[in-house]
Amino acid sequence: MTQNELEKIEISTQPKRTNPLANVFDDLVRFCRSRSMFMLHYCTGCGAIELPPAMTSRFDMERLGIQPMVTPRQADILLITGYVSIKTLKRVILTYEQMGSPKYVIGICSCTVNGGMYWQSYATAKKLDEYLPVDLYIAGCMPRPEAVMEGMQQLMQKIKTGEADSWKKYYSHYDYYLGNQQQLFGNNWQTPTDIIGEAESYQLMGPQTLGEHTKILQQVQKPLEPLEMKL
Amino acid sequence: MNFLDGLLILSLLSVIVTGFAQKLRSAGWLSSVLLGLQCLLLMGMAGLAYGSPAVSSSFSVSVLGQPLHWQFNALSWFFALITLASALASSVYAAGAWGEDYRLQGGNPGLLQFALNLNVFAMLLLLASGDLLSLFVGWELVSWASLLMMVLAGGAAGRFGLRYIVYATAGAMAVMTGLVMIFQLTGSFQFADFAAIAPSLSNAQVVTFTLLFVFGFGVKMGLLPFHLWQADAYAETPGPGAAFLGAISSRMGLFAMLILVIQLIGLGRLINIEVPYSFFSLRDVLMWVAAFTIIFPTFTAMRQNDARLLLAWHGIGQGGYMLMGLLMVNPLGSAGGLMHVFNYASYQAVLFLVVTAVIYRTRTADLNQLGGLVTRMPLSFLMMLICIIGLAGIPPMNGFVSKWLIYRSLIVEGMPLLFVASVVGTLGTILSVYKLIHNTFLGQLRLEHEQIREVPWSMMIPMLILSAVVFITGFLPGIVLDWVASAQAALGIPVLEHTLGGVESPSGNLDMIWICSVLFGGFAVGALVFYSGNKSRRVHQLDNYAGGHFLTADDRYHYSNNFYAGLMHHIGHWYRGTFQWLESSLGSAISLLSAATQMLFNSFHPALFLLLAATLSLLFFAG
Numbered sequence: 032m033t034q035n036e037l038e039k040i041e042i043s044t045q046p047k048r049t050n051p052l053a054n055v056f057d058d059l060v061r062f063c064r065s066r067s068m069f070m071l072h073y074c075t076g077c078g079a080i081e082l083p084p085a086m087t088s089r090f091d092m093e094r095l096g097i098q099p100m101v102t103p104r105q106a107d108i109l110l111i112t113g114y115v116s117i118k119t120l121k122r123v124i125l126t127y128e129q130m131g132s133p134k135y136v137i138g139i140c141s142c143t144v145n146g147g148m149y150w151q152s153y154a155t156a157k158k159l160d161e162y163l164p165v166d167l168y169i170a171g172c173m174p175r176p177e178a179v180m181e182g183m184q185q186l187m188q189k190i191k192t193g194e195a196d197s198w199k200k201y202y203s204h205y206d207y208y209l210g211n212q213q214q215l216f217g218n219n220w221q222t223p224t225d226i227i228g229e230a231e232s233y234q235l236m237g238p239q240t241l242g243e244h245t246k247i248l249q250q251v252q253k254p255l256e257p258l259e260m261k262l
Numbered sequence: 263m264n265f266l267d268g269l270l271i272l273s274l275l276s277v278i279v280t281g282f283a284q285k286l287r288s289a290g291w292l293s294s295v296l297l298g299l300q301c302l303l304l305m306g307m308a309g310l311a312y313g314s315p316a317v318s319s320s321f322s323v324s325v326l327g328q329p330l331h332w333q334f335n336a337l338s339w340f341f342a343l344i345t346l347a348s349a350l351a352s353s354v355y356a357a358g359a360w361g362e363d364y365r366l367q368g369g370n371p372g373l374l375q376f377a378l379n380l381n382v383f384a385m386l387l388l389l390a391s392g393d394l395l396s397l398f399v400g401w402e403l404v405s406w407a408s409l410l411m412m413v414l415a416g417g418a419a420g421r422f423g424l425r426y427i428v429y430a431t432a433g434a435m436a437v438m439t440g441l442v443m444i445f446q447l448t449g450s451f452q453f454a455d456f457a458a459i460a461p462s463l464s465n466a467q468v469v470t471f472t473l474l475f476v477f478g479f480g481v482k483m484g485l486l487p488f489h490l491w492q493a494d495a496y497a498e499t500p501g502p503g504a505a506f507l508g509a510i511s512s513r514m515g516l517f518a519m520l521i522l523v524i525q526l527i528g529l530g531r532l533i534n535i536e537v538p539y540s541f542f543s544l545r546d547v548l549m550w551v552a553a554f555t556i557i558f559p560t561f562t563a564m565r566q567n568d569a570r571l572l573l574a575w576h577g578i579g580q581g582g583y584m585l586m587g588l589l590m591v592n593p594l595g596s597a598g599g600l601m602h603v604f605n606y607a608s609y610q611a612v613l614f615l616v617v618t619a620v621i622y623r624t625r626t627a628d629l630n631q632l633g634g635l636v637t638r639m640p641l642s643f644l645m646m647l648i649c650i651i652g653l654a655g656i657p658p659m660n661g662f663v664s665k666w667l668i669y670r671s672l673i674v675e676g677m678p679l680l681f682v683a684s685v686v687g688t689l690g691t692i693l694s695v696y697k698l699i700h701n702t703f704l705g706q707l708r709l710e711h712e713q714i715r716e717v718p719w720s721m722m723i724p725m726l727i728l729s730a731v732v733f734i735t736g737f738l739p740g741i742v743l744d745w746v747a748s749a750q751a752a753l754g755i756p757v758l759e760h761t762l763g764g765v766e767s768p769s770g771n772l773d774m775i776w777i778c779s780v781l782f783g784g785f786a787v788g789a790l791v792f793y794s795g796n797k798s799r800r801v802h803q804l805d806n807y808a809g810g811h812f813l814t815a816d817d818r819y820h821y822s823n824n825f826y827a828g829l830m831h832h833i834g835h836w837y838r839g840t841f842q843w844l845e846s847s848l849g850s851a852i853s854l855l856s857a858a859t860q861m862l863f864n865s866f867h868p869a870l871f872l873l874l875a876a877t878l879s880l881l882f883f884a885g
Contacts, residue, residue: 122810
C-alpha cells in the first residue's frame with residue numbers, strides 16, 4: 032500500500048450520538064481534552080531550542096493548558112522537534128506506543144516533513160508519517176515560538192471538533208506502519224507494547240491491522256507478560 | 263485458686279514443658295496451645311479492665327522476713343494482654359513453615375519457643391509484682407530471659423546480646439541501689455509504705471530516686487543515651503523472637519518506671535523540683551529526654567539499609583512517645599502514652615513478621631537487594647502497608663489515635679517546642695517507613711525473585727489477625743481506651759473521658775468513626791471514577807519509560823541506594839555518631855582503668871593484696 036492509498040482511507044469516525052445529553056457530554060469531554068494537554072519531555076534534533084521560550088514567561092504555553100510531562104503514560108502530545116535518525120526513531124516509536132490514548136503527534140521543523148537538510152543522509156528517516164501517524168506539521172527551520180503556539184492552537188481546535196484522531200489510524204493500519212519500520216530496522220524489530228492486543232482491547236481492529244508484516248512480528252516476538260498478582 | 267494463680271502456674275508449666283519438649287517436631291504447636299490457654303486465663307480476668315478490683319495471688323513467699331506477693335490490676339492486665347497476644351502470634355508464626363525452615367537452616371525452633379515462654383513467664387511475674395522485691399525479681403528475670411532470646415541464634419546476635427547485658431547489669435545495679443535506699447527509709451519493700459513516705463521525701467531524695475530508676479529502667483526502654491544496644495540486639499534475633507522483643511520487651515522498662523516514678527513518687531513532685539539556673543523542672547528534663555529519644559533513633563532508622571535494623575531503631579524512637587505522653591499530667595497525654603504501648607506492639611509485631619516473611623522467601627533483608635515484591639507477595643504488602651500507616655500515625659489506623667492524644671495534650675498543656683519535636687519525629691517516621699515499603703515491595707522486581715510465592719498460611723494468619731487489630735482499634739479506639747482508662751485509674755492518675763469512636767472531653771474531641779467514614783467515602787468516589795472509566799491494561803515492568811531506552815532485566819531502575827539523597831545533603835552532616843563515640847570512649851576509659859589495676863596487681867606479689875583485703879575486712883567486721 033502506498034502513502035497515497037493510505038491517505039484515501041477514511042477512518043470511520045464515531046457517528047454523532049442521537050441522545051442530545053450524550054452529545055453535550057462528548058463535547059464537554061473534548062473541550063476538557065483540548066484544554067489540558069500534557070506534552071512529553073522528549074525532543075529530537077534542533078527544534079527543541081524553540082520550546083523553552085514557548086513554555087516560559089514570554090509566550091507562556093501554560094495559559095493554553097499545555098504543560099510538560101515527564102512520563103509517556105500520562106502525556107497526550109509527542110513532539111518531534113527535528114530530524115529523526117534511525118536510532119532515535121526506534122526510541123520515538125517505543126515512546127509513542129507507551130503513551131495512553133488519545134495521543135497526538137506534532138512534527139516540528141522541515142526535517143520531519145521531508146528530511147529537510149538531511150535529505151541525502153543515509154541514517155535519517157525522511158518522512159515521519161511513514162512510521163507514525165502525525166496529526167500536525169509545523170514547518171520551518173526552525174519555526175519560531177509564535178508558529179509553535181499557532182500549531183498548538185490548531186491542534187486544540189482539531190481536538191475540539193473531534194478531527195484529531197490519527198492515533199486510531201496507528202491501530203487500524205498497524206501493518207502499514209510496521210512494514211515501514213521493519214524496512215528500516217530489520218525483521219527482528221519489536222517493542223514491548225502489544226499493539227494488536229491493544230487494538231483488540233480498544234475495539235480498533237481494522238482490515239489493515241493484521242497483514243504480512245504483523246505475521247513476521249508474531250514469529251519473532253518475545254512477549255513480555257505483565258506480572259500477575261499471585262497468592 | 264483464682265485466675266492469677268492459674269495464669270502464673272500455667273506459665274511456669276509452659277516454660278518447663280517447652281524446655282523438655284525442645285526436640286519434638288510439634289514443640290511449636292504445643293507452645294502455641296499453652297500460650298493460647300494463658301490468653302484464655304487472662305481473658306478470665308478481663309473484668310479488671312472494666313473496673314473490677316485488683317486480683318491477688320493466693321500464694322506468697324517470704325525471703326529473710328520480707329514477704330513477696332503478686333497481684334494483677336488493670337495496668338498489669340493491659341500490659342499482660344499485649345505480652346501474651348504478641349507471644350501467641352510469634353509462637354504460631356514460628357510453629358509452622360517458618361520453624362521447619364529455621365530447623366533446616368541449622369536453628370533450633372524448640373529453643374526459640376522455650377525462650378518465648380520463658381520471656382512470657384518472666385514478664386507476667388514482673389507485671390504481677392505486688393511489692394518492690396517481687397518487682398526486682400521479675401525485672402532480673404526479664405533481663406536474663408530476653409538475653410536468652412537474643413543469643414540463642416549465636417553469631418552477631420550473641421555479640422550484641424552481651425552488649426545488652428552490660429547495660430542491663432548496670433541498670434539493675436542502679437535499681438537495686440534505689441530499692442536498698444527505700445528499704446533503709448521505710449524498713450519494708452511494700453508499695454504502700456513507700457507511697458506513704460513519698461510526700462515527705464526531700465527534693466534531693468526525689469531526684470536521686472528518679473535518676474536511679476529512670477536510668478535503671480530506661481536502659482531496657484532504650485532511653486537516650488542508653489539506647490545503643492537495642493537496635494542491633496533485636497534485629498539479629500530470629501524473626502518471630504525479634505517481633506516479640508520488639509513489640510513488648512522494652513515496654514517492661516516503661517511499666518516499672520510507671521509504678522515507681524509516676525505511681526509511687528508522683529509527677530507532682532517532679533514538676534515542683536526546679537533544675538538550678540534554668541527554667542526547667544525535673545519533669546521537663548525527662549520530657550526532653552523522651553523527645554530526643556523520639557528524634558535521634560528515628561532519624562537513625564532512616565539511614566538503615568537493613569529492614570530489621572530500620573524497624574528496631576523505630577522501636578526505640580516510639581518508646582519516647584510513650585514516655586512523653588505518660589509524663590503529662592493531662593489525662594489525654596497519659597492515655598495516649600498507654601494506648602501507644604498497645605498500638606505500637608500491634609503494628610511492630612506485624613512489621614517484623616512481614617520482614618521475616620520477606621527474608622523467608624528471599625533470604626535477605628537488605629533494602630538494596632529487594633523491590634517489586636508486591637506482585638509476588640500482595641497480602642504481605644497489604645499488611646505492611648496497614649502497619650506502616652499505623653507506625654507513621656496516619657488515619658485510619660490505631661497509631662494515629664495515640665499520637666493524636668499525645669499531640670493534643672502537648673498543645674493543651676502549652677508545650678509548643680516539645681510538640682514540634684514530636685512532629686519532627688513523626689516526619690522522620692513517615693520518611694523511613696516509606697523507604698521500607700518502597701525498597702521492599704514497590705519498584706522493580708528482580709530477576710531472582712520472579713518465581714517466589716506468598717508465604718504459607720501458618721505465617722500469614724498471625725499477621726492477618728494482628729493487622730486486623732491495627733485497623734479495628736483505629737476505627738473503634740474506644741475498645742482500647744476502656745482498658746487504658748482503667749489502667750489510668752489503677753495508676754491513680756486522671757482518667758480520660760472517651761467514647762467508642764474516640765475522645766469527647768473539654769480539651770479535645772476526636773471521632774474516628776466519622777474520620778474513617780469520610781476517608782473511605784473519599785476512596786469510594788475515587789474507586790467509582792476509576793472503575794467507571796475505560797478498562798485499564800496491565801503492562802510488564804520492563805515496558806517502562808526511561809527516556810526512550812529499551813529496558814532489559816539487567817537494567818536497575820529501582821532507586822533504592824542512598825535514599826533521600828536530597829534530604830541527606832542538608833542534614834547528613836548532623837549524623838556524627840556522638841553516642842557511639844561516647845560509648846566507645848567510655849569503654850576505652852574502663853579498659854584503661856582495668857589494665858592499670860591489673861598492672862598494679864601484678865607488679866607486687868598478688869598474695870599481699872589478698873592479705874591486705876582479709877585484714878581490712880576483719881577489722882571492719884570486728885570494729
